[in-house]
Amino acid sequence: MRRSISIIGAGAVGASTARALAERNYADILLVDVVENLPQGVALDISQCGPIVGFDAQVRGSNRYEDIEGSDLVLVTAGLPRKPGMSRDDLVRVNAEIIREVMGHVRTLCPSSLVLIMTNPLDAMAYLAMKETGFEPRRVIGQAGVLDSARFRTFIAAELGVSVKDVTALVLGGHGDQMVPLPGFTTVNGVPLPQLMDPATIDRLVRRTRDGGAEVVNLLGRSAYYAPAAAFLDMVDSILWDERRLLGASVYLSGEYGQRDVYLGVPVVLGSGGVERIVEFDLGDEDGAALQKSADAVRELLRVMGF
Numbered sequence: 001m002r003r004s005i006s007i008i009g010a011g012a013v014g015a016s017t018a019r020a021l022a023e024r025n026y027a028d029i030l031l032v033d034v035v036e037n038l039p040q041g042v043a044l045d046i047s048q049c050g051p052i053v054g055f056d057a058q059v060r061g062s063n064r065y066e067d068i069e070g071s072d073l074v075l076v077t078a079g080l081p082r083k084p085g086m087s088r089d090d091l092v093r094v095n096a097e098i099i100r101e102v103m104g105h106v107r108t109l110c111p112s113s114l115v116l117i118m119t120n121p122l123d124a125m126a127y128l129a130m131k132e133t134g135f136e137p138r139r140v141i142g143q144a145g146v147l148d149s150a151r152f153r154t155f156i157a158a159e160l161g162v163s164v165k166d167v168t169a170l171v172l173g174g175h176g177d178q179m180v181p182l183p184g185f186t187t188v189n190g191v192p193l194p195q196l197m198d199p200a201t202i203d204r205l206v207r208r209t210r211d212g213g214a215e216v217v218n219l220l221g222r223s224a225y226y227a228p229a230a231a232f233l234d235m236v237d238s239i240l241w242d243e244r245r246l247l248g249a250s251v252y253l254s255g256e257y258g259q260r261d262v263y264l265g266v267p268v269v270l271g272s273g274g275v276e277r278i279v280e281f282d283l284g285d286e287d288g289a290a291l292q293k294s295a296d297a298v299r300e301l302l303r304v305m306g307f
């Protein structure tokens, strides 16, 4: 049976995600947006790739939330993106309102769905989504770690002149200025990064990764969407095909890594039940302290939202 995926928000990330998903050809896709005609236009354009690319997944657009009824998976990209000079946190008030509205519909129309959140500020919005739906935390997951580690991997591969395929890296923490790239746990086909690069170069790439979103915003005049959509796809594949990939994702912590009642990026195993397992390992003092700082920054946003 074909799966059914709803994408809320037919803007840049929503449209790129829909297109990439349609090409996978394993699910029917519904795009929902508040802007009249936008989701319908995007859906029609993507559908017309079908005969050329070779997919017959249905792609539809709608301005009515009722149409998401029964979706297996809901991908949430609705909300304002940041502009040059803005931080992700500047978006908290306006996007919280949008997430509250969207989640009210998800709770009633798709009570057994899994929800993946993209909207910034990511960790705070994922927490809010979990609270508003009342879903078990394992079914509400934020996307940040796959993208942040893809950025780190891209920079490392370019610096070393090796294929990105051989670079594996984890970036943990909140999806903000306090994110925590882990060079000590980064390898090139098993060879630890610190054996391949001097500390100053590693520091430079870590900094570029932390500022990776802003670098794109400054060049493009708006936030990234191709790589975020690709990151979503990694998570969707792992969930729908029960691949059980170990990926960085923003999830609800109840004691793991010394954190409680907060969403934060950590390594998880993603499968058909959502978060199958949170993978905990010893980060060491320095990275542990960085993760704590990152958690504090997310908590501050939760406080602003009234939690």
Ligand code: TXD
Residues within 6 Å of the ligand: 008, 009, 010, 011, 012, 013, 014, 032, 033, 034, 035, 038, 077, 078, 079, 080, 081, 082, 091, 095, 098, 101, 102, 117, 118, 119, 120, 121, 122, 143, 144, 147, 175, 223, 224, 225, 228
């Ligand atoms: O790694 C990550 N998590 C991120 C996060 C990477 C890239 C972008 N990230 C965030 O995703 C970004 O900061 C934004 O908060 C969201 C969406 O970014 P996008 O670039 O797609 O923004 P757009 O192009 O402005 O699209 C947002 C759409 C737009 O069409 C609005 O009309 C729609 O969201 N929108 C809504 N749709 C449905 N329902 C409601 N209530 C609604 N409000 C706005």
